[in-house]
Amino acid sequence: MHHETHHGMMYDGLHEDHMGLGMKGEGEGNVAGTDRINQPPVEPIIHREGNFVFIEMTAQVTDVEISRGILYNAWTFNGTVPGPVLRVKEGDTLVFTLRNHDPENDHSMDFHAVHAAPNRKFIDVAPHDERTFTYTASSPGVFMYHCGTDPILEHIANGMYGTIIVEPKDGYPSDQEVDREYVLVQSEWYAEHDMEAFLNGEPEYVVFNGNDYGLKEHPLTAKVGDTVRIYVSNAGPNHTSSFHVVGTIFDRVYIDGHPDNMMHGMQTVLLPASGGAVVEFTVKEAGDYPIVSHQFNHAAKGAVAILRVTEDDPDAMITHRNEVSAELMDVGFQNDENATFDHEF
Numbered sequence: 366m367h368h369e370t371h372h373g374m375m376y377d378g379l380h381e382d383h384m385g386l387g388m389k390g391e392g393e394g395n396v397a398g399t400d401r402i403n404q405p406p407v408e409p410i411i412h413r414e415g416n417f418v419f420i421e422m423t424a425q426v427t428d429v430e431i432s433r434g435i436l437y438n439a440w441t442f443n444g445t446v447p448g449p450v451l452r453v454k455e456g457d458t459l460v461f462t463l464r465n466h467d468p469e470n471d472h473s474m475d476f477h478a479v480h481a482a483p484n485r486k487f488i489d490v491a492p493h494d495e496r497t498f499t500y501t502a503s504s505p506g507v508f509m510y511h512c513g514t515d516p517i518l519e520h521i522a523n524g525m526y527g528t529i530i531v532e533p534k535d536g537y538p539s540d541q542e543v544d545r546e547y548v549l550v551q552s553e554w555y556a557e558h559d560m561e562a563f564l565n566g567e568p569e570y571v572v573f574n575g576n577d578y579g580l581k582e583h584p585l586t587a588k589v590g591d592t593v594r595i596y597v598s599n600a601g602p603n604h605t606s607s608f609h610v611v612g613t614i615f616d617r618v619y620i621d622g623h624p625d626n627m628m629h630g631m632q633t634v635l636l637p638a639s640g641g642a643v644v645e646f647t648v649k650e651a652g653d654y655p656i657v658s659h660q661f662n663h664a665a666k667g668a669v670a671i672l673r674v675t676e677d678d679p680d681a682m683i684t685h686r687n688e689v690s691a692e693l694m695d696v697g698f699q700n701d702e703n704a705t706f707d708h709e710f
């Protein structure tokens with residue numbers, strides 16, 4: 366099941382009434398006449414049975430456009446970088462299947478959202494093989510997931526990461542105040558498949574949601590007076606994020622997305638590699654608000670998104686953008702029946 370919004374897609378395991386959706390044709394194949402593998406994105410398959418959420422994902426090799434005209438032959442989950450945004454509820458048990466479509470390399474899954482013995486639950490899946498693992502998401506938050514296959518640095522730097530949001534059982538104390546929600550994942554791109562660059566070099570791009578152009582060409586949107594929530598995660602692999610929205614102050618920040626970790630009045634949130642947060646702020650004037658890492662060498666390398674605030678409701682002006690890729694994943698619940706996120710404007 367997925368919510369398709371004007372900004373992209375996210376996938377969740379929250380809604381039983383969406384059971385059975387999500388199956389799409391799986392495909393893979395080499396680009397004709399080359400050795401370069403470029404497997405078309407495969408949609409994850411997710412369905413819920415009670416408190417069990419069944420998630421099927423792929424490891425695959427897919428070209429992604431990290432800057433306009435610049436392709437990176439990425440190692441991915443489901444063909445996008447970052448991988449699909451997963452959303453479950455505190456206490457859910459995840460029954461997770463990883464299918465490895467990469468003909469050449471082992472891959473695996475390390476969910477930061479669970480307690481599990483890594484040498485049993487995060488183990489490698491061989492090419493053309495699949496494995497299923499079961500664990501419980503017992504702690505709420507905004508968590509990184511990534512491939513944990515050795516060398517981990519290579520697998521993350523090549524694109525194998527994403528975000529899983531574990532909703533608190535009783536929600537966040539500020540849920541009723543939030544008008545719209547987005548997900549941003551910061552990460553770095555180095556010289557393609559260059560282990561020396563991963564180890565000792567500087568990133569060529571530092572980006573939100575996989576590339577340096579998507580959130581500039583298609584800004585996030587809000588209306589004057591809205592309270593905006595951003596689920597933010599820093600995938601690294603090597604650098605911190607100094608997450609900042611120009612022109613506003615975070616009224617509330619939940620460090621790592623845990624409702625008990627509420628802080629107030631923050632200008633910038635420091636995210637370690639793999640760290641996450643929920644940030645909330647109110648936009649009071651119309652205009653364009655840059656969202657940056659305040660480590661400005663990284664902003665200059667791409668870590669900038671725009672939040673466009675308008676006097677009129679932007680949802681009334683949206684023409685559906687059918688853009689695939691992980692350039693932006695908006696957790697838009699405006700049309701969702703889940704009361705927790707059914708915000709009135």
Ligand SMILES: [Cu+2]
Nearest residue numbers: 472512514520
């Ligand atoms: Cu991997």
